[in-house]
Amino acid sequence: MQNQTFSSPNRRIYLDNNATTFPSAKLREKWGELLEVSGNASSVHQEGRVPKTILRDARKKIAELLSCSPLEVIFNSGASEGNSSVFNSVFQSAFPARNEFLISSVEHPSVAKVAESLKSRGAIVHLIPVTRDGKIDLDFIKKTVSDKTALVSVMYANNETGVIHPIKEITQIAKAAGSLMHTDCVQMMGKCENNFNDLGVDYATFSAHKFYSLKGTGFVFIKNTAPWLPLIFGSQERARRGGTENITGIAALNIVLDEIATISEKIQHMAKLRDLFESTVQQKINGVTVTASNSKRVCNTSSLVIEGVDGDTLLMSLDLKGFSVSTGAACSSGSPEPSPVLLAMGLTRAEAQSSLRVSVGWANTEEEILFFVDTLAEVTTKLRAMNEKEKKDANVC
Ligand SMILES: Cc1ncc(COP(=O)(O)O)c(C=O)c1O
Incomplete structure (x- = not known):
């Protein structure tokens, strides 16, 4: 990640643009004018x-x-x-x-x-x-x-x-x-x-x-x-x-x-990143399903079910590594209850609890997406191994 330009001003990789967005580069440029x-x-x-x-x-x-x-x-x-x-x-x-x-x-x-x-x-x-x-x-x-x-x-x-x-x-x-x-x-x-x-x-x-x-x-x-x-x-x-x-x-x-007013270019950019994310995540991690992949969706949002991991644990591990994502709506994160939206769609509680939302924005880059997928694969492997070990230990006891 040399010469990385970060999507978040605090030098993290921000992939939670459905929760909120950072002021656009143009707005930040004109910030001083607003104070007048x-x-x-x-x-x-x-x-x-x-x-x-x-x-x-x-x-x-x-x-x-x-x-x-x-x-x-x-x-x-x-x-x-x-x-x-x-x-x-x-x-x-x-x-x-x-x-x-x-x-x-x-x-x-x-x-x-x-x-x-x-x-x-x-x-x-x-x-x-x-x-x-x-x-x-x-x-x-x-x-x-x-x-x-x-x-x-x-x-x-x-x-x-x-x-x-x-x-x-x-x-x-x-x-x-x-x-x-x-x-x-x-x-x-x-x-x-x-x-x-x-x-x-x-x-x-x-x-x-x-x-x-x-x-x-x-x-x-x-x-x-x-x-x-x-x-x-x-x-x-x-x-x-x-x-x-x-x-x-x-x-x-x-x-x-x-x-x-000139949104088309930005839509193309986000759609490209979202598609890149969905294809590489499924190549690199087994047991990943994209929720509602057959439906018409906005260009920036992926909701995943990642088998064998707890979404909240995954989110916290990714947070420690400098990535911001979500397990559902921001206002419900932190709650142990699975997302009511995913449950209303008929996902099981286990599926909803293994869900992760990734929402790209105008400022994200291809490099960020690829770096994120590699980290997600690494963290998922680690969490799955820990879960397996816990299960084995429980059986021995
Ligand atoms: C679909 C939807 N409606 C309404 C809201 C609430 O918007 P606001 O933060 O402006 O109150 C949100 C924000 O999370 C949202 O995603």
């Missing part, structure tokens, strides 16, 4: 005018990207807030006439938990099953939607497996029943070609730190015909989301959005 922007966008004086322009420019860029009106974009703190806002808006405006919600069984906790919370207020939540390949059951949606359905919510791409869902088709089914449609687009931005305009959804939620910008910044697309009630009250964002705008985060987003 500190006025309040609501102020009438000079210091307020600069942030106001940044806010207007970023909103316009997002609107162009999503082919919508700037008025259909609301800035917020990220996708967890966005998801809660969407569910609460729909519930409050549709209840009691429509009180049923359909969500996929592999949603992020920020969707699953807000849906769950509405049950105590009279909502009925239907979980849409998925196959072992992560494919959503469209027949279930067709059979379950009715004139009681308030919202269908299915994520664009799953954060653990990368499986992409057919949002356009699901939207058509939801609309035929008069329901609203939401998609969590967190894992789309920065890793997919932009086809947002085709989806036809009423709501979509986004998070800037998942695409090379800053944490604490996000936005919601809300169709001008869809109901909206604020979660946080105030005068900003046309009284739809109170709170002084996070202008540093939005200025950063403004810079990164220019890079998203």
Whole structure:
């Protein structure tokens, strides 16, 4: 690894880009400029005018990207807030006439938990099953939607497996029943070609730190015909989301959005690395399966089952050697319970517990991937040997 340029600023090899990304090289270059922007966008004086322009420019860029009106974009703190806002808006405006919600069984906790919370207020939540390949059951949606359905919510791409869902088709089914449609687009931005305009959804939620910008910044697309009630009250964002705008985060987003507009090259780069990873890992380590390999997936994500090793032990051993990966969603790592997403797909507990997620990013290199596979092979061999020895020792006793 001579002359290695590292994908993480702290000289490690970072392969956990679905959990979060580091600010893009272009954003880091312009870092100093961000610190100059500190006025309040609501102020009438000079210091307020600069942030106001940044806010207007970023909103316009997002609107162009999503082919919508700037008025259909609301800035917020990220996708967890966005998801809660969407569910609460729909519930409050549709209840009691429509009180049923359909969500996929592999949603992020920020969707699953807000849906769950509405049950105590009279909502009925239907979980849409998925196959072992992560494919959503469209027949279930067709059979379950009715004139009681308030919202269908299915994520664009799953954060653990990368499986992409057919949002356009699901939207058509939801609309035929008069329901609203939401998609969590967190894992789309920065890793997919932009086809947002085709989806036809009423709501979509986004998070800037998942695409090379800053944490604490996000936005919601809300169709001008869809109901909206604020979660946080105030005068900003046309009284739809109170709170002084996070202008540093939005200025950063403004810079990164220019890079998203020309995403094709980056997608090709990540797809090449992901394919290289999946083919070499299977050549060098026996007993490795790529979860949902037959499904349409985002270009950067591999979820593996590695027989005979515990995912958490593997993750910690790799961490000590300077590699950052994950066993599932970042917010659930550290928990001894296997990933609910993998269990919902029908993997056994043992398979889910032997799972590892590798998510490449814009800054990763081929050299990093090959070095990672060699280290993964070495660590896997060691852990399997230790497990065998433990089993033998247990039998002797
Ligand atoms: C699919 C998905 N939705 C929502 C979120 C939450 O995003 P945020 O960190 O902006 O709250 C995440 C982040 O892990 C995610 O992966």
